[in-house]
Amino acid sequence: MFSxxxxxxxxDVRMRGFTERRRxxxxxxWIDGSIPTSASESIPLDDAAGRRLASSITSAVDVPGFxxxxxxxxxxxxxxxxxxxxxxPVTLRIVGDAFPGVPYVGPLxxxxxxxxxxxxxxxxxxxxxxxxxxxxxxxxxxxxxxSTPVGKHVGLxxxxxxxxxxxxxxxxxxxPQDVGLLASIGLNRVDVLCRPIVHLITTGNELLAMGNQxxxxxxxDSNTPMLEALIRRDGGCVTQxxxxxxxxxKILTALQADxxxxxxxxxxSVGLEDHVPQLIxxxxxxxxxxxxxxxxxxxxxxxxxxxxxxxxxxxxVSCLCGYDxxxxxxxxxxxxxxxxxxxxxxxxxxxxxxxxSAGRVDYVRVKIVNGQVEKVVPQGGSALYSSVCxxxxxxxxxxxxxxxxxxxxxxxxxxxxx
Ligand code: AMP
Ligand code: MG
Numbered sequence: 066m067f068s069x070x071x072x073x074x075x076x077d078v079r080m081r082g083f084t085e086r087r088r089x090x091x092x093x094x095w096i097d098g099s100i101p102t103s104a105s106e107s108i109p110l111d112d113a114a115g116r117r118l119a120s121s122i123t124s125a126v127d128v129p130g131f132x133x134x135x136x137x138x139x140x141x142x143x144x145x146x147x148x149x150x151x152x153x154p155v156t157l158r159i160v161g162d163a164f165p166g167v168p169y170v171g172p173l174x175x176x177x178x179x180x181x182x183x184x185x186x187x188x189x190x191x192x193x194x195x196x197x198x199x200x201x202x203x204x205x206x207x208x209x210x211x212s213t214p215v216g217k218h219v220g221l222x223x224x225x226x227x228x229x230x231x232x233x234x235x236x237x238x239x240x241p242q243d244v245g246l247l248a249s250i251g252l253n254r255v256d257v258l259c260r261p262i263v264h265l266i267t268t269g270n271e272l273l274a275m276g277n278q279x280x281x282x283x284x285x286d287s288n289t290p291m292l293e294a295l296i297r298r299d300g301g302c303v304t305q306x307x308x309x310x311x312x313x314x315k316i317l318t319a320l321q322a323d324x325x326x327x328x329x330x331x332x333x334s335v336g337l338e339d340h341v342p343q344l345i346x347x348x349x350x351x352x353x354x355x356x357x358x359x360x361x362x363x364x365x366x367x368x369x370x371x372x373x374x375x376x377x378x379x380x381x382v383s384c385l386c387g388y389d390x391x392x393x394x395x396x397x398x399x400x401x402x403x404x405x406x407x408x409x410x411x412x413x414x415x416x417x418x419x420x421x422s423a424g425r426v427d428y429v430r431v432k433i434v435n436g437q438v439e440k441v442v443p444q445g446g447s448a449l450y451s452s453v454c455x456x457x458x459x460x461x462x463x464x465x466x467x468x469x470x471x472x473x474x475x476x477x478x479x480x481x482x483x
Pocket of ligand 2: 311
């Protein structure tokens with residue numbers, strides 16, 4: 066099964082370079098056409114906020130299930146108050162109390178009232194509630210100086226939700242109030258879309274694990290924690306191979322993980338130690354390798370069995386950009402989200418012109434200064450600090466070469482909460 070041949074195959078682009086680069090749109094189309102259907106799982110309702118509903122939910126019950134008082138006051142027959150006025154107040158006899166969960170037992174006769182608390186079941190034959198502030202207490206009676214319409218301050222059965230009503234649609238990202246509502250119709254578990262399992266493989270002989278200061282010719286791995294955070298943000302569940310050396314056998318072993326998506330950081334380009342594209346081509350399908358964009362041009366996308374595989378360049382900004390354009394798009398869709406970036410966007414004018422090459426998409430990190438968009442420097446794929454300083458990014462489309470100063474551009478902001 067292994068073939069780490071010494072003879073270079075025609076498909077092996079190592080040290081030959083990319084002869085052609087695919088368009089970003091072609092890569093996106095391939096991804097969108099390759100998303101498998103998402104599996105679902107039943108989970109406790111109290112863990113369900115933020116998850117996506119796998120199927121629509123219809124209520125089997127009315128909420129509320131009974132007529133109830135919406136005020137602290139007195140339940141009575143509205144007809145008794147028909148002639149009530151300040152000149153001729155109506156007096157009613159208090160015959161008992163109704164509390165939430167503890168109704169007044171027995172029918173209410175004309176001339177009677179029940180002291181009732183908010184949420185208590187309406188007394189039988191009572192059809193209105195007068196709030197406590199609108200009555201005068203006189204021993205065991207009340208007097209009221211105004212009429213009241215039937216149904217006033219009475220919550221009716223099914224007023225919030227009626228039996229048979231579809232309350233939440235499939236695909237809904239459950240809000241805190243949604244899980245509250247699902248509890249109110251009697252559920253304690255809910256079917257949600259599974260979080261896609263994303264296996265992260267970080268390659269590079271030069272890498273030191275997190276927690277080490279860079280020394281000699283080593284580089285401390287910044288991509289693993291960055292990708293983990295991105296994957297979680299997009300609804301994925303991360304498993305990890307950790308740092309794997311640039312050894313094709315070890316990388317192939319790591320690629321066998323049980324996951325829906327595999328992301329490999331590093332080794333995606335055309336250097337001698339860039340084994341991953343060749344491995345995917347040999348053992349699966351390398352659908353895309355080399356994309357007309359900057360940074361992140363040496364990105365690869367393919368399949369290994371049923372797994373979608375994303376080969377992201379090791380340079381941290383390239384890795385971030387490749388994730389956002391491609392891997393994140395797949396994860397979000399598999400998690401039942403929209404394919405779009407989760408970044409808020411604004412239209413703002415450019416302070417200075419931005420230039421790009423025709424036929425290439427550019428991902429330009431920018432700052433917003435006094436309401437104008439300014440490119441951060443340096444823009445290189447390895448300068449991670451520049452993306453830390455940036456407020457967001459601008460995408461220069463393939464067919465755009467120069468965006469002139471003052472032109473309005475769409476800025477995607479890294480922070481959704483400020
Ligand atoms: P590669 O994509 O493997 O050719 O790596 C390109 C550049 O990114 C090299 O300078 C690597 O040292 C650097 N690099 C690769 N992986 C990482 C990583 N996980 N964290 C930080 N830098 C990396
Ligand atoms: Mg490398």
